[in-house]
Amino acid sequence: MLDILTVLKTLSDKVLEALNTQLNNELYSAYLYLSMATFFDHKGLKGFAHSMKIQAKEELSHAMKIYEYINDRGGRVELKDVKTPPQHWNTVTTESLAIYGGDGKVYK
Numbered sequence: 001m002l003d004i005l006t007v008l009k010t011l012s013d014k015v016l017e018a019l020n021t022q023l024n025n026e027l028y029s030a031y032l033y034l035s036m037a038t039f040f041d042h043k044g045l046k047g048f049a050h051s052m053k054i055q056a057k058e059e060l061s062h063a064m065k066i067y068e069y070i071n072d073r074g075g076r077v078e079l080k081d082v083k084t085p086p087q088h089w090n091t092v093t094t095e096s097l098a099i100y101g102g103d104g105k106v107y108k
Helices: 004-009 013-042 046-072 092-106
Strands: none
Touching: 013 046
16 A cells, blocks of 8 residues: 555656656757857856856756655656757857757756
8 A cells, every 4th residue: 555655745747748848949959058158158258158167057956856865756758869069159248148048948
């Protein structure tokens, strides 16, 4: 017989799928921020690069929290291919727009 705490900790298939999707979105966002950091490093904009690296670490920490949450509830983490982020931008302004567009994807 299952105890009530075990039942309450179990994830439904729908919730597990949503969590896995979110985990992978967080990983993509980390890639996007790292790609931006390489752009800024290449342009000699070390402060901007540093900020993007911090953001990438934050996205990875979000992914790990979801990873642990799934595991703690007996679910299976499904890592999918991470889409290659843009590698080249023409200007820093374009870069800034990509930040908002990329991070917005995480919350959809």
